[in-house]
Amino acid sequence: MKTILIKDILVSNPDGHTVEIHGWVRTKRDSKNLVFLQINDGSCFASIQATYDRDLDNPNKNDIENQLKRITTGASVKATGKLIPSPASGQAVEVQLEKIEVFGEAPADSYPLQKKGHSVEFLREIAHLRPRTNMIGAAARMRSQMAFAIHSFFNEHGFQYFNAPLITASDCEGAGEMFQVTTLDLDKIAELGIKAGAKGMDPAKAANLVDYSKDFFGKKASLTVSGQLEAETYATALSRVYTFGPTFRAENSNTPRHLAEFWMIEPEMAFYELDDNMDLAEEFVKYLLNWALTNCREDLNFFEQRVQKGLIETLTHVANSDFARVPYTEAVKQLEENNDKFEFKAYWGCDLQTEHERYLTEVLYKRPVMVYDYPKEIKAFYMKENPDGKTVRAVDVLVPGIGELIGGSEREADYDKLMNRITELGMDPKDYWWYLELRKFGTVPHSGFGMGFERLLRYVTGIENIRDVIPYPRAPKQCEF
Ligand code: 4AD
Ligand code: MG
Numbered sequence: 001m002k003t004i005l006i007k008d009i010l011v012s013n014p015d016g017h018t019v020e021i022h023g024w025v026r027t028k029r030d031s032k033n034l035v036f037l038q039i040n041d042g043s044c045f046a047s048i049q050a051t052y053d054r055d056l057d058n059p060n061k062n063d064i065e066n067q068l069k070r071i072t073t074g075a076s077v078k079a080t081g082k083l084i085p086s087p088a089s090g091q092a093v094e095v096q097l098e099k100i101e102v103f104g105e106a107p108a109d110s111y112p113l114q115k116k117g118h119s120v121e122f123l124r125e126i127a128h129l130r131p132r133t134n135m136i137g138a139a140a141r142m143r144s145q146m147a148f149a150i151h152s153f154f155n156e157h158g159f160q161y162f163n164a165p166l167i168t169a170s171d172c173e174g175a176g177e178m179f180q181v182t183t184l185d186l187d188k189i190a191e192l193g194i195k196a197g198a199k200g201m202d203p204a205k206a207a208n209l210v211d212y213s214k215d216f217f218g219k220k221a222s223l224t225v226s227g228q229l230e231a232e233t234y235a236t237a238l239s240r241v242y243t244f245g246p247t248f249r250a251e252n253s254n255t256p257r258h259l260a261e262f263w264m265i266e267p268e269m270a271f272y273e274l275d276d277n278m279d280l281a282e283e284f285v286k287y288l289l290n291w292a293l294t295n296c297r298e299d300l301n302f303f304e305q306r307v308q309k310g311l312i313e314t315l316t317h318v319a320n321s322d323f324a325r326v327p328y329t330e331a332v333k334q335l336e337e338n339n340d341k342f343e344f345k346a347y348w349g350c351d352l353q354t355e356h357e358r359y360l361t362e363v364l365y366k367r368p369v370m371v372y373d374y375p376k377e378i379k380a381f382y383m384k385e386n387p388d389g390k391t392v393r394a395v396d397v398l399v400p401g402i403g404e405l406i407g408g409s410e411r412e413a414d415y416d417k418l419m420n421r422i423t424e425l426g427m428d429p430k431d432y433w434w435y436l437e438l439r440k441f442g443t444v445p446h447s448g449f450g451m452g453f454e455r456l457l458r459y460v461t462g463i464e465n466i467r468d469v470i471p472y473p474r475a476p477k478q479c480e481f
Pocket of ligand 2: 404
C-alpha cells in the first residue's frame, strides 16, 4: 500500500487530481446533503477535510452511505476523491469524496477518545491511545524534531555520536539512585534469609547470602544514571563526542520534573575548559529553540493557544538573549536577600532548590542563568576543584519555567587529585580503575554537560508535566504499559 501523507497532500495543488487519504477520523458532521469528515494521520497537526455531497452524481452512493454509517470518531479509513480548493475558511484544500473504505471502526460507546477535552491525568491512563489527541500528537512530533535538531547541531560542530552502555558497574553521580540489574532469584534469597534467621544466624552473615559472583555479570550491576564516564573515554580519543540515550534514576521524586527513565544528551569535549563548556551549552540551547521556532511552527502555534500563552515570545526572546553567568557564591548572596520568599532558606553550601533556581532565572535575571563554581560537597566526585579548595568548576543552566535544564562541569584531569577525591568520598578506586587511567595516559583538560531531553521538551512545548512529553513515563508506581 503506497500512501501519501496528509502533510504533503495539504500543500499540493488543488487542481482536481484524485488523492487517496489514509488516516483516522477526528470528527464527522452529517447535515442534510453534506457530510464532513476531518481526517488526521499525525504527519502534521492539521487534519484534512473530506466532503461528501449527496447531491452530486456518484455511482458509489450506496456503498458510501453504508461505509459512512460505520464511521465515528476514531475510525480508520481510506478516502478517495478530488483535491479541490476549499470554500471553508481555515483550510486551503479539501477532498471531494468519491469513495470511502473503513479499515476499522471505533465504537462510540467504548472508544475512550470519542469526546474531546479529557484531562492529562486520564490520558496517561490510556497512554496507548493518547498520541491520537492534539496535544500528545504535537508533543510527539516536537520530540522527534528536537532529536533531529540535536544530532544536526553536533554533526555541524564536529562531534561523533557515541553510544554509552545502559548496564554499568559504576555510579556516575554517586547518588546511589541506581536500579539494580540482576538475574539472581530474589524470592529464593529471601527464603534463605528467613531460614537463616530462624536458625538464629546473625543478620550480617545472612546478608552475605547474596553472592554477586553468582550474578549474571559476576558482580553487582545497574542501569546507568549517566553515560558521562564512558563518554570521557571516547572524548579523550575522538576529541568531541555526545551521547543521546536513555538514563535511569531510582529517585523517589514524584514531581512534574522527574522521571525514573529519561533521555539525556551528554556532549563531552577534550581541550574544553569551563568557559568553553558554557559557550557550547548556550549555543546549543539557542540552536534548539531556533530550530523549534523555524521547523515546528504549526505545533508551536497549538501549544501557544492551548497550553501556554506567550510561549512563542518567550522562546524567541531566549533564543536572542545572552545567558547570564553568575558564580554560585554571588547567586546565593542574591537569594539570601530574598529569603523571606522561599520555603527553603538559601545559604552558602545549600543545594539550590527549584524555587531558588526559578527565582534567579525568572525574577532576578529574566533570562537563562548559568550558575557556576558550586561548593564541592554538593557536586559529583569528577568535577575539577578550584584553587580555593572549596568550589568546583560545575555549571548548571537554569531556564525560566523549568529551573535546571543542564548540569555539567570541567572534569578533574589530575590523577592524584581525582584519586584523593574518590577515596575522600569513601568510593572504591578499584571500581574506577579505567576512569582513573584516562588521567594516567595522555590526560587533557576536558569538559561536558548533560541536558535532560524531557526537560527541554517541557520547555519548548510549555507542557507542565514531564510525563506528557515522553510516550510511556516511568515514575514511582507507574509502569503500566
Ligand atoms: O545534573 P545531572 O545529574 O548531571 C549528570 O548526570 C552529568 N553526568 C551530566 C554531564 O556532565 N555529562 O543531570 C543532567 C540533566 C539535568 O540537568 C536534568 O535536565 C536531567 O539531566 N535530569 C532529569 N530529567 C528527568 N528526570 C530526572 N529524574 C532527571 N535527573 C536529571
Ligand atoms: Mg544536576
